[in-house]
């Protein structure tokens with residue numbers, strides 16, 4: 001059996017390294033940081049881990065409905081295409097910084113992209 | 123709704139209710155302290171089904187295998203038969219050997235044991251009164267010293283446990299002490315790394331243990347301790363820390379006062395602000411944050427944004443649960 005994207009990128013250690021870089025980018029981005037301005041950093045980090053595990057196609061079985069629910073409250077306060085694009089940008093930059101090969105970055109980006117309508121509640 | 127069985131009796135657990143809340147509501151006397159999954163004082167065991175995963179998060183593998191779980195974190199998915207563990211499984215008896223004031227509202231409590239008490243400096247334990255009332259307190263010494271544990275305990279006006287320790291417990295009394303818990307401690311690795319220790323009030327307790335441990339392990343990187351409170355009278359061990367800073371050229375101590383009266387030798391303001399005016403860039407630093415939950419939570423995010431990695435941030439928020 002060939003290795004999954006999650007395994008190829010490096011599994012849980014890679015997720016942890018990615019969260020460190022990605023979360024710092026997100027918190028420093030005035031366009032989207034208000035969505036992440038939750039008092040409880042540990043919970044936020046757990047969610048970021050879920051985000052990457054999912055983008056890497058890893059062992060976390062979210063459905064489109066789950067993605068709708070997880071972001072429904074954000075859509076109510078204005079989550080839109082621009083915000084989604086910003087997150088995609090940080091995802092790509094984070095993986096580039098981690099020196100993930102570009103074909104694997106493209107695979108991860110495609111998985112994230114496929115959730116666009118659900119995340120934005122369309 | 124599911125049914126919980128304890129000793130042949132059956133209790134209802136409502137949708138959205140934890141096992142702990144359901145049993146307390148029906149007058150079962152379970153010990154608890156934080157209701158946040160931190161202190162582990164509400165640990166019970168399932169005699170039949172496997173508990174939900176979230177209720178076992180943070181427990182040792184050996185306990186998970188035996189179906190122990192945290193009642194305060196358990197939203198049962200099905201009927202459960204629950205064993206309330208005999209508390210003596212988790213508690214050891216110690217004897218109070220010192221109970222004296224460190225400042226106007228904080229005592230030093232030292233508890234001695236017959237044999238060595240194994241812990242990592244900076245971890246906390248649960249102390250339990252004979253009626254089952256339980257609270258978490260951080261250790262302030264290092265294990266190599268003797269068979270004792272040291273605590274700094276602040277009097278919370280009207281606080282049940284802290285007032286009892288201040289007013290009624292005296293030398294010679296015995297007290298029940300749990301196993302050590304928590305991840306906020308020093309590991310003797312990367313000894314040239316900078317260490318930032320930030321505490322408010324009795325948050326100094328775990329930091330004092332961590333500091334002693336780091337120095338005893340020959341840590342060579344810079345170690346900065348910031349201890350904050352509103353007034354000078356609420357700080358303690360000031361001279362001791364200054365003395366230590368004279369003896370160790372890599373150790374730096376900054377007492378911080380957020381009130382109006384700030385004498386010479388103290389930094390004025392909140393620790394959050396003072397820390398970053400001293401150390402603007404925390405890349406590659408290891409950070410320990412202890413004390414007031416608001417300070418701890420804000421600082422966690424701030425030190426991360428200043429460059430510390432998530433794995434290098436250790437924190438104990440001294441949560442006070444409202445009962």
Ligand SMILES: Cc1cc2nc3c(=O)[nH]c(=O)nc-3n(C[C@H](O)[C@H](O)[C@H](O)COP(=O)(O)OP(=O)(O)OC[C@H]3O[C@@H](n4cnc5c(N)ncnc54)[C@H](O)[C@@H]3O)c2cc1C
Nearest residue numbers: 257258259260274275276281282283284324440441442444
């Ligand atoms: C991991 C951890 C480590 C801890 N380490 C230490 C330590 O080393 N030293 C230490 O002194 N404490 C420490 N604490 C706090 C300690 O566990 C108790 O919560 C504290 O001593 C109060 O308990 P109590 O029974 O006296 O108060 P309780 O009887 O529990 O009274 C609390 C009541 O006071 C109210 N209250 C909340 N905040 C305040 C406030 N600021 N002023 C007045 N009332 C308030 C609450 O709503 C509640 O009703 C730690 C807590 C945790 C979770």
Ligand code: HEM
Nearest residue numbers: 032035036047050051054070083084087088112113115119
């Ligand atoms: C790019 C595609 C995206 C994917 C795959 C994704 C994935 C996820 C996942 C898996 C969770 C955790 C859900 C849970 O278990 O609770 C989550 C939560 C969250 N996401 Fe996304 N997300 C995406 C886009 C976005 C965008 C564009 C934003 C805002 C700018 C955002 C903000 C959040 C926030 C704030 C949470 C936490 C919600 C809460 O606290 O309950 N996400 N996301």
Ligand code: FES
Nearest residue numbers: 157159162164194
């Ligand atoms: S872990 Fe349940 S009360 Fe603290």
